[in-house]
Amino acid sequence: MQTHTETSLQTSAAPSSGEWLLEVQGLRTWFHTRRGVLKAVDGVSLRLQPGEILGLVGESGSGKSMTGFSLMNLVDEPGRIQAERMVFDGRDLLKMSADDYRRLRGKDMAMIFQDPMMTLNPALRVDTQMIEAVQAHEPVSRAEARERSVQALGKVGIPAPRERMRAYPHQLSGGMRQRVAIAIALLNKPKLIIADEPTTALDVTIQGQILYEVQKLCRETGTALIWITHDLAIVSGLADRLAVMYAGRIVETAPTADIVHGAQHPYTHGLLASIPTLATRGRELFQIPGATPSLLEMPEGCPFRTRCYRASPQCVQPPAMRELAPGHEASCWHSGGAA
Numbered sequence: 001m002q003t004h005t006e007t008s009l010q011t012s013a014a015p016s017s018g019e020w021l022l023e024v025q026g027l028r029t030w031f032h033t034r035r036g037v038l039k040a041v042d043g044v045s046l047r048l049q050p051g052e053i054l055g056l057v058g059e060s061g062s063g064k065s066m067t068g069f070s071l072m073n074l075v076d077e078p079g080r081i082q083a084e085r086m087v088f089d090g091r092d093l094l095k096m097s098a099d100d101y102r103r104l105r106g107k108d109m110a111m112i113f114q115d116p117m118m119t120l121n122p123a124l125r126v127d128t129q130m131i132e133a134v135q136a137h138e139p140v141s142r143a144e145a146r147e148r149s150v151q152a153l154g155k156v157g158i159p160a161p162r163e164r165m166r167a168y169p170h171q172l173s174g175g176m177r178q179r180v181a182i183a184i185a186l187l188n189k190p191k192l193i194i195a196d197e198p199t200t201a202l203d204v205t206i207q208g209q210i211l212y213e214v215q216k217l218c219r220e221t222g223t224a225l226i227w228i229t230h231d232l233a234i235v236s237g238l239a240d241r242l243a244v245m246y247a248g249r250i251v252e253t254a255p256t257a258d259i260v261h262g263a264q265h266p267y268t269h270g271l272l273a274s275i276p277t278l279a280t281r282g283r284e285l286f287q288i289p290g291a292t293p294s295l296l297e298m299p300e301g302c303p304f305r306t307r308c309y310r311a312s313p314q315c316v317q318p319p320a321m322r323e324l325a326p327g328h329e330a331s332c333w334h335s336g337g338a339a
């Protein structure tokens with residue numbers, strides 16, 4: 001059963017149940033703090049096909065990382081994950097033991113973090129870490145694990161990968177460290193990679209290269225990817241589909257071109273309008289007025305209504321997620337020619 005805050009991400013040619021790689025319904029990640037219940041993720045539903053690239057976009061604090069961490073079961077206390085359904089590759093994630101989840105991570109589901117040092121151990125050489133990552137999931141010889149690691153480094157654009165294998169993380173540049181972390185994520189040919197702003201700290205040229213390489217590798221291997229970012233411009237060149245998050249909820253989702261050329265939710269309009277272009281050079285950039293409401297004290301009804309240029313009295317009622325065109329859904333009373 002879906003509630004008004006939930007979104008269902010699917011393409012027009014939706015696979016029948018059982019063919020989805022990932023099916024999440026009603027995901028809620030709430031933090032029970034002394035100041036109250038902080039609803040970091042509040043009823044997110046999403047579906048991903050094998051090999052699909054989804055861009056999860058939204059401003060800082062909208063719950064993008066927490067959605068990714070929840071899927072990986074990496075949320076610490078006082079966070080609590082609840083969902084009506086979370087199925088990955090036919091396996092029920094809600095019933096999975098901590099040990100099984102650990103086995104899943106790094107094998108079929110891998111994460112690339114903003115800070116590569118969340119993946120890398122500063123005290124160990126790259127080769128030791130990569131060989132261990134292979135052998136933790138497959139009974140292969142050290143020589144084979146080493147060879148696979150060298151190949152993985154080569155695939156993410158690391159020059160002279162055999163020599164780089166001997167380096168400690170601190171001997172590599174930020175871009176190289178992130179490439180190593182990506183190579184580790186790809187090592188065991190995962191079915192899904194969740195990338196949480198992995199290029200934000202890097203300079204723009206390197207960002208572009210890494211993005212291109214990750215996309216190419218996912219296409220080659222059929223790996224699905226959830227790319228989490230606040231940068232709609234970057235992800236629109238990468239993703240098949242976008243999901244726009246606001247205040248812990250997905251407010252719009254559609255194939256990328258439909259969002260870029262036909263966004264329906266006023267929040268998505270605001271995100272698109274704030275992308276710098278050649279035409280806006282030297283001019284002040286558009287900013288969505290106001291600030292995201294506190295996740296501890298959400299307004300009634302539409303969470304965006306306090307900042308929305310289209311807000312009307314109706315918006316104190318929560319808008320349902322509606323399909324406006326095949327595969328294009330938005331939760332706004334005023335979208336798609338509605339009232």
Ligand SMILES: Nc1ncnc2c1ncn2[C@@H]1O[C@H](COP(=O)(O)OP(=O)(O)OP(=O)(O)O)[C@@H](O)[C@H]1O
Nearest residue numbers: 031038040059060061062063064065066067230295
């Ligand atoms: N351990 C925690 N305890 C309480 N609140 C938390 C905790 N971790 C995250 N949050 C809150 O959850 C909300 C969502 O955070 P999240 O990191 O998912 O946002 P985000 O969209 O990924 O933003 P950013 O791009 O800045 O990482 C934020 O309000 C954040 O303060």
